[in-house]
Amino acid sequence: MSPSPASPLDALDWIALEQQLDQDGCAVIRTLLRPDTCDRLSALYPQSEPFRSQVIMTRHGFGRGEYKYLRYPLPPVVERLRSALYPRLVPLANRWHERMGLPARFPEQHSEFLERCHAAGQLRPTPLLLQYGPQDYNCLHQDLYGEHVFPLQVAILLSEPGEDFTGGEFVMTEQRPRMQSRPLVMDLRKGDALIFAVNQRPVKGVRRLSGDHASRCQPTAQRKTAYSGHHLPRRDLTIMQTTFDLFADTESEQPRRAEQIGEQSWVLRGFALPQIEQLLPALESIIACAPLRHMMTPGGFSMSVATSSCGALGWITDRSGYRYSSEDPVSHRPWPAMPEVFRELAQTAAKRAGFADFVPDSCLINRYVPGAKMSLHQDKDENAYEAPIVSLSLGLPATFLFGGFARGDRSQKISLLHGDMVVWGGVDRLRYHGILPIKPGRHPRLGEQRFNLTFRTAG
Ligand SMILES: O=C(O)CCC(=O)C(=O)O
Ligand SMILES: [Mn+2]
Numbered sequence: 001m002s003p004s005p006a007s008p009l010d011a012l013d014w015i016a017l018e019q020q021l022d023q024d025g026c027a028v029i030r031t032l033l034r035p036d037t038c039d040r041l042s043a044l045y046p047q048s049e050p051f052r053s054q055v056i057m058t059r060h061g062f063g064r065g066e067y068k069y070l071r072y073p074l075p076p077v078v079e080r081l082r083s084a085l086y087p088r089l090v091p092l093a094n095r096w097h098e099r100m101g102l103p104a105r106f107p108e109q110h111s112e113f114l115e116r117c118h119a120a121g122q123l124r125p126t127p128l129l130l131q132y133g134p135q136d137y138n139c140l141h142q143d144l145y146g147e148h149v150f151p152l153q154v155a156i157l158l159s160e161p162g163e164d165f166t167g168g169e170f171v172m173t174e175q176r177p178r179m180q181s182r183p184l185v186m187d188l189r190k191g192d193a194l195i196f197a198v199n200q201r202p203v204k205g206v207r208r209l210s211g212d213h214a215s216r217c218q219p220t221a222q223r224k225t226a227y228s229g230h231h232l233p234r235r236d237l238t239i240m241q242t243t244f245d246l247f248a249d250t251e252s253e254q255p256r257r258a259e260q261i262g263e264q265s266w267v268l269r270g271f272a273l274p275q276i277e278q279l280l281p282a283l284e285s286i287i288a289c290a291p292l293r294h295m296m297t298p299g300g301f302s303m304s305v306a307t308s309s310c311g312a313l314g315w316i317t318d319r320s321g322y323r324y325s326s327e328d329p330v331s332h333r334p335w336p337a338m339p340e341v342f343r344e345l346a347q348t349a350a351k352r353a354g355f356a357d358f359v360p361d362s363c364l365i366n367r368y369v370p371g372a373k374m375s376l377h378q379d380k381d382e383n384a385y386e387a388p389i390v391s392l393s394l395g396l397p398a399t400f401l402f403g404g405f406a407r408g409d410r411s412q413k414i415s416l417l418h419g420d421m422v423v424w425g426g427v428d429r430l431r432y433h434g435i436l437p438i439k440p441g442r443h444p445r446l447g448e449q450r451f452n453l454t455f456r457t458a459g
Helices: 014-024 035-042 076-100 110-119 224-228 273-289 340-352
Strands: 026-029 051-056 066-070 122-125 128-132 152-157 170-174 182-186 193-197 237-242 246-248 257-262 265-269 306-310 314-318 321-325 362-368 374-377 389-395 398-402 412-416 421-424 433-435 450-456
Touching (some): 014 026, 014 076, 014 193, 026 182, 076 110, 076 152, 076 237, 110 122, 273 306, 273 362, 273 389, 340 389, 340 450, 398 421
Antiparallel strands (some): 026 193, 066 128, 122 246, 128 237, 265 421, 389 421, 389 450, 398 433
């Protein structure tokens, strides 16, 4: 049989595959790609043209190894597989959603689903090639890229176990309510495709969400050839993986530009990106000295964001109110000093927005995980309002609400991405503002979280 690219799908027993997916949350299609097709895809890896970005996993604590996201136009075989597999999986995806009480239903054709993703700002393709060498691994994780999530994804092994590499098993765990999580080790060969749940699926006898995690881990992908000399061509473990949705535009590639959002208010897109390699380690060391904590509002609620501070003064809240304090109420020590790279960035951003003499003495650090938010409020715990507010967004995208001078005034909705800054002051200094609940996602640098740094002159 020499099938045309889509025809192997027709020959498959989709009833059995669905049953398997229902039962285990994953199913294997044997030899979905022929060995020569696998080799052609793996051979793309060293090239740069087919890819839009590369992730070195150690840099983000994701594991060890690297992966590259394919750019549009996708290699024809990937494009065909994605659109041919999707309609086969839609009935099951819709059934899962119905059983889990999730409102979204998926359209029949992949092109229609892509349109829906586009409308929500999810524009970038998610197919990727992962490459693991000796000792590389990938920590357990989920692939969630935006608001629209198709509940099933596919990984195809492009290398031959035992020949190209040893180890490197694909592991999935399933978290079950009130039970130990169940690990599954997949036995895959070159060209085999694994269809698996992205995050949640219904489980028999459990009517509500199962809290199921489909994840993978590659312990010790070791080349057999590694033992026989270093001159052999490097043949590692390569995997092609794709979800059926699209990436939200979370990457640090937004061009630098300034957008005026009020008389004395600006969004400075991508403003912090040139300093990002200095900013992230500085942030990390502050959090190591003054760990993030969920503070209590005066009304007795725990804030959904976790906070810390650096600089002479740190913003705090507890049952006795909102205020600034020169010491960390947890350690009773002064807050960590404000790193020079923070101060300089805040000053240049303020200057760009027309506030030449900004001297911040406080930097509040807010950490949002998906679902966390900040209700509309004014920043008015500072001693004086001459100085502007300078805020930096890092990690997952957020929708910033920028309102008027009364809580009920209409707000602009502004999407803030990694590296964007917002400055407001002067006549706009007391505008109401807030953050809508953060959508699920995984930022390539910071994972499943957003950080906001707010620079103020408080004292
Ligand atoms: O997270 C943000 O972008 C805003 C934070 C904020 O307004 C605040 O902490 O006062
Ligand atoms: Mn604020």
